[in-house]
Amino acid sequence: MDEDIICIGCGAVLQSDDPQKAGYLPKGALEKAKNEENTDVYCQRCFKLRHYNEIMPVDLNNDDFLALLNSLAEKKALIVNVVDLFDFSNSLLSSLKRFVGNNDFILVGNKFDLFPKNSKQSKIKDWMRQEANRMGLYPKDIFLVSAKKKLNLESLISYINDQSQDKDVYFVGTTNVGKSTLINAIIDMMGDIQNLITTSRFPGTTLDQIEIPLENGHFLIDTPGIMTDNQLATHLNAKDLELISPKKPLKPATYQLLPGNTLFLVGLGRIDYLKGESTSFTVYVARNMYVHRTKTTNADAFYEKHKGELLTPPSPDDQMAPLKGKEFKTEFKSDLLFGGIGFVTVPKGCLVKTYTPDGIGLGIRRALI
Ligand SMILES: Nc1nc2c(ncn2[C@@H]2O[C@H](COP(=O)(O)OP(=O)(O)O)[C@@H](O)[C@H]2O)c(=O)[nH]1
Numbered sequence: 282m283d284e285d286i287i288c289i290g291c292g293a294v295l296q297s298d299d300p301q302k303a304g305y306l307p308k309g310a311l312e313k314a315k316n317e318e319n320t321d322v323y324c325q326r327c328f329k330l331r332h333y334n335e336i337m338p339v340d341l342n343n344d345d346f347l348a349l350l351n352s353l354a355e356k357k358a359l360i361v362n363v364v365d366l367f368d369f370s371n372s373l374l375s376s377l378k379r380f381v382g383n384n385d386f387i388l389v390g391n392k393f394d395l396f397p398k399n400s401k402q403s404k405i406k407d408w409m410r411q412e413a414n415r416m417g418l419y420p421k422d423i424f425l426v427s428a429k430k431k432l433n434l435e436s437l438i439s440y441i442n443d444q445s446q447d448k449d450v451y452f453v454g455t456t457n458v459g460k461s462t463l464i465n466a467i468i469d470m471m472g473d474i475q476n477l478i479t480t481s482r483f484p485g486t487t488l489d490q491i492e493i494p495l496e497n498g499h500f501l502i503d504t505p506g507i508m509t510d511n512q513l514a515t516h517l518n519a520k521d522l523e524l525i526s527p528k529k530p531l532k533p534a535t536y537q538l539l540p541g542n543t544l545f546l547v548g549l550g551r552i553d554y555l556k557g558e559s560t561s562f563t564v565y566v567a568r569n570m571y572v573h574r575t576k577t578t579n580a581d582a583f584y585e586k587h588k589g590e591l592l593t594p595p596s597p598d599d600q601m602a603p604l605k606g607k608e609f610k611t612e613f614k615s616d617l618l619f620g621g622i623g624f625v626t627v628p629k630g631c632l633v634k635t636y637t638p639d640g641i642g643l644g645i646r647r648a649l650i
Pocket residue numbers: 391392393394395426427428429430455456457458459460461462463479480481482483484485486487505506527528
């Protein structure tokens with residue numbers, strides 16, 4: 282019987298029957314890999330992603346991943362919930378409390394390289410812990426890292442080294458938080474294998490579980506993660522996703538606002554300043570993202586007129602829900618959160634209404650800076 286070969290990039294079983302399905306590799310290439318017993322083989326989708334940054338859609342569902350999570354309670358494992366610091370509320374797996382069982386789990390806040398330079402790590406960790414506790418999750422430890430820039434990885438690696446002496450290590454979280462990039466960085470620093478697993482800015486890159494053996498006999502296990510409708514990335518096309526994803530540390534841009542003013546963060550975020558004094562709002566978003574100030578009385582008309590052009594993304598081919606708002610009153614200097622886009626710092630004593638498509642990713646926290 283033929284042994285199945287797994288794509289080392291995304292975890293899908295390699296097949297040459299259906300180019301539209303996960304794990305496709307043309308027949309000749311698959312035969313060759315089987316004959317040579319080559320296990321470092323990439324499917325066609327991974328190949329295109331890795332070399333041309335081109336995404337081929339495949340059907341994905343969350344069932345397999347949920348089954349995997351379910352099985353964790355019976356296993357002895359260290360569970361690493363990787364979260365995106367820019368989309369924290371959507372990347373914390375609240376369902377984890379049902380799955381951890383007696384296992385320990387830790388939170389790893391990723392993409393720290395994008396935080397403004399003067400951010401205090403202790404404040405960020407305090408905020409992460411509070412949010413986790415609020416959702417009934419009690420992480421054993423919290424790490425702030427950048428998988429991409431390989432920042433702060435030493436302490437995480439030494440923790441994982443210790444813990445993996447008697448158990449496997451599962452990396453879980455929603456898609457796009459950087460699980461695969463993180464595992465690549467860890468195995469690169471532990472040994473010298475580079476860029477093994479396919480990563481991309483598109484949600485749903487990893488298709489099935491990928492097991493990386495450690496010298497101690499245990500495994501690091503990458504998982505596809507959960508795709509959720511609450512992530513902006515799930516709704517944006519490739520170009521728009523590129524535009525809103527910051528590449529460098531966020532730099533503050535200050536806007537002087539009066540009550541009755543509105544700020545648009547392209548067509549994906551909006552803030553109405555309802556009550557308070559004339560004051561400055563500090564916007565932290567990707568550097569090339571367009572921010573527009575207008576009067577609130579004109580804002581709806583302005584949005585209708587300019588969405589899809591001046592206010593892009595979203596572009597017409599993005600499947601995006603209409604903007605939906607939520608009011609916040611700042612009891613202290615606060616960050617208004619726009620999940621996946623960035624945040625806006627406002628002083629205390631302001632009444633604001635913030636909007637995103639369908640209200641996804643809206644939130645508030647005590648100002649970190
Ligand atoms: N700026 C930044 N981007 C990152 C970091 N880690 C991952 N990414 C990017 O986030 C996207 C998703 O990464 P990936 O590892 O495929 O996420 P996964 O779906 O959780 O496995 C890719 O575009 C990565 O380059 C990081 O530390 N900093």
